[in-house]
Amino acid sequence: xxxxxxxxxxxxxxxxxxxxxxxxxxxxxxxxxxxxxxxxxxxxxxxxxxxxxxxxxxxxxxxxxxxxxxxxxxxxxxxxxxxxxxxxxxxxxxxxxxxxxxxxxxxxxxxxxxxxxxxxxxxxxxxxxxxxxxxxxxxxxxxxxxxxxxxxxxxxxxxxxxxxxxxxxxxxxxxxxxxxxxxxxxxxxxxxxxxxxxxx
Numbered sequence: 001x002x003x004x005x006x007x008x009x010x011x012x013x014x015x016x017x018x019x020x021x022x023x024x025x026x027x028x029x030x031x032x033x034x035x036x037x038x039x040x041x042x043x044x045x046x047x048x049x050x051x052x053x054x055x056x057x058x059x060x061x062x063x064x065x066x067x068x069x070x071x072x073x074x075x076x077x078x079x080x081x082x083x084x085x086x087x088x089x090x091x092x093x094x095x096x097x098x099x100x101x102x103x104x105x106x107x108x109x110x111x112x113x114x115x116x117x118x119x120x121x122x123x124x125x126x127x128x129x130x131x132x133x134x135x136x137x138x139x140x141x142x143x144x145x146x147x148x149x150x151x152x153x154x155x156x157x158x159x160x161x162x163x164x165x166x167x168x169x170x171x172x173x174x175x176x177x178x179x180x181x182x183x184x185x186x187x188x189x190x191x192x193x194x195x196x197x198x199x200x
Contacts, residue, residue, distance in 0.1 A: 003038050007047050011037065014055070018063035025067060033058065078132070085128040092120030096160055103163070111164040118160030126154060145188040152181035 003011075011033050015026050033054055040050035059066050072079065096117030102110035130150075138146070155177030162170035 003034055003041070003047075007037070007051075008034065010047075010051065014051075015063065020063055020067045022067065025070065029063065029066065081128070081132045085125065085132045088120065088128060089125040092117050092125050096121060096157075099160070099164070111166070114160050114164030118157040118164070122154065122157040122161060126150070126157070141188060141192065145185060145192070148180060148184040148188065152177050152185055155180060 012030055015030050015033070018026075020026055020029070033051070036054040036058070037047065037050045040054065041047060045053070094117070095113055099110055099113030099115075099117045101107075102113055155173055157177075159170055159174030159177050162173055
């Protein structure tokens, strides 16, 4: 039994009134629902009963769930990469901070903590961050600010590793990284915050 024009309008209305944002997905869902309802009607079901049953089976928690699940399936690699990036950043930053505290208080294990913490930031977190970052349209100031932040972060991390290994250039690297951060990144950050505060 073919669906009537009124039946198709009911299905379309239900889909177009749902929170699904992508038009291509709406069209695919309409096709799927129409076929499923039509199949049930050929087996003696009433349209309303068939439509209600198909909707319950297809999206028991609403059509928005379908879009969310599709997003997760299509972006599983990106989501996993971001989780790995930010988890590694958190863990190595904590280790580096604890290592610095241990270094100032001359606690045992301070060098190992510095090497693992800053080394992890330098060799694991930073490359993952650079790979997982999505290109976003930014102003020249934003791009410059991001570059300066990355350079200062790399220098400070490298300085932390060198400090843990007691190498000669450790202090100079830490000083350069801190200077770049303090006089390059921070002024740009506060300039942006100031502009946003007077604009709003």
